[in-house]
């Protein structure tokens with residue numbers, strides 16, 4: 001089996017080869033399952049391998065039966081609990097990780113039990129009944145030659161792919177059972193729940209998504225995840241920054257992180273794994289992962305802050321200015337390989353991936369673009385299709401500051417010129433292949449159904465799972481273009497944005513909604529063909545071509561806590577100021593934390609934004625229903641279902657976001673987490689190295705003795721009220737600083 005995997009790895013090359021391999025394996029696996037089913041009437045016994053590839057059939061006498069007795073209360077054996085993700089119409093990937101000492105038992109055997117929930121999602125995980133469960137045997141390294149599950153090479157993580165095994169649009173409960181084969185008692189994992197996708201052509205009338213992003217462990221507690229676990233959601237959509245690549249002292253008690261390398265920012269595979277283990281040790285994040293099936297895309301911090309790609313797929317390399325390896329192609333490639341490997345070990349994602357550590361080509365010469373593809377789409381029958389894009393692996397470097405050509409993330413203040421215009425046109429966010437896939441369709445990884453793209457899909461709602469703000473965000477809407485705040489977002493890739501928005505307009509794409517993370521803020525606004533000052537353009541932005549909803553950070557510092565907003569201003573005043581310069585934005589708030597939900601039913605899409613107190617480490621951390629907007633089918637119109645006054649000051653909000661802090665005279669927002677069924681109270685609208693890949697050791701101490709890649713100062717709870725502009729950029733220094741620290 002080991003040889004088989006290696007062979008598979010050596011076939012690394014173009015994606016079509018990989019997909020071919022996967023299809024072949026899938027067929028073979030089903031053959032094994034059929035044989036296993038025939039051999040054991042009743043519970044279908046099957047053997048699956050953690051990577052989803054084929055396992056050799058096990059002896060029927062040892063397959064498919066959990067131990068007669070096992071503990072169901074020793075969750076320490078599964079220190080990161082369980083999770084599911086990568087749903088298809090016939091399955092999902094389920095995940096767990098075994099305690100290292102238990103995994104070392106040479107006679108250990110791992111089983112997976114799967115039982116239909118029988119209530120269409122209403123039953124709690126505690127209600128799970130495994131009496132008639134199907135049992136699968138997961139090969140373990142000790143017992144089955146060649147099996148990789150539980151192996152140190154995967155940091156004892158296990159990913160079992162149930163694709164092809166389950167019914168569409170159905171909830172299931174699952175748990176792992178580990179038979180130690182030694183003195184230690186056998187034990188079961190916590191119970192997880194998964195939800196398969198509807199068939200692509202199914203008639204679906206209701207989809208509920210819980211949406212999250214930006215989970216900085218150092219900055220806050222995860223009460224928001226505990227509330228997500230309680231949401232009546234079909235799936236959990238995560239829009240990036242699942243973790244942050246750096247160590248440091250926590251802003252809240254008990255949230256410190258030290259990396260195995262001893263550095264401040266990730267250098268080794270062991271560093272990335274340590275971060276995943278630490279983040280996933282949190283009970284509230286575990287609860288969300290246990291309850292909902294994950295659909296995730298990364299942003300920059302899964303690897304490194306503010307990153308992009310230089311050159312083409314074959315010879316190009318990733319780069320950043322936020323890590324000591326920046327500018328060193330070989331080290332950056334190795335860093336990517338480590339970060340991607342750890343992410344795929346720990347998150348149940350259905351993507352195309354060929355482990356570069358198993359390929360003949362040295363990792364430092366491997367292009368992540370060749371062995372990894374993250375973008376893919378999820379079709380919720382005829383109601384919606386969610387396009388999860390990758391805005392980090394294919395993007396060009398951001399625009400340069402003409403005054404300082406080495407400042408890769410600088411502001412482009414130069415007036416338009418032929419050179420600048422050409423540079424704008426050459427810059428891409430999605431890359432050619434993904435751009436075409438997004439607009440016109442193409443394949444999805446593995447057995448996922450192909451897509452017709454946002455312009456061709458027959459789904460009513462076109463959802464874009466988008467990492468960085470798509471709509472313009474200007475500090476000043478004057479001059480030819482105005483002055484943008486953040487060139488790391490689509491504002492730095494304006495020409496491509498205009499092309500995408502132009503296609504949406506030309507093809508009259510309706511019901512297009514962008515769901516965005518990254519900025520640790522709440523935004524509701526309209527997408528336009530351009531955002532020029534009406535005084536400067538006879539075009540005046542053209543018609544609305546979509547709607548954008550941003551989900552806030554679960555816990556990561558926002559503009560307010562990073563000192564980017566004046567402490568004595570009210571939240572509503574900030575909102576108003578942003579809208580003045582950005583008339584396409586209906587709501588902006590960057591002084592709270594939480595999550596959002598998206599509910600599509602009855603001819604409309606409803607976005608609901610929650611505030612959850614990040615300073616309280618409890619499942620019942622205070623939660624506030626903050627705002628809600630409804631978008632009617634067929635019309636780009638944000639209808640405010642709920643929009644209470646937020647007249648507390650930014651300073652109070654910041655003070656309250658740290659454990660022990662309090663909000664003096666905080667904003668009076670009605671609390672409650674009930675369903676949003678209120679009538680529309682206002683209809684608003686504006687004008688319109690570890691090269692072995694094995695055990696996480698370090699083969700590279702990094703040339704820099706101390707990483708400088710941290711992108712925020714944990715001690716900085718600043719609340720500057722000054723508006724000084726030392727570099728004459730036109731943007732107050734404290735706001736520039738907040739963005740440059742890389743939200």
Ligand SMILES: [Fe+2]
Nearest residue numbers: 214241518743
């Ligand atoms: Fe973030």
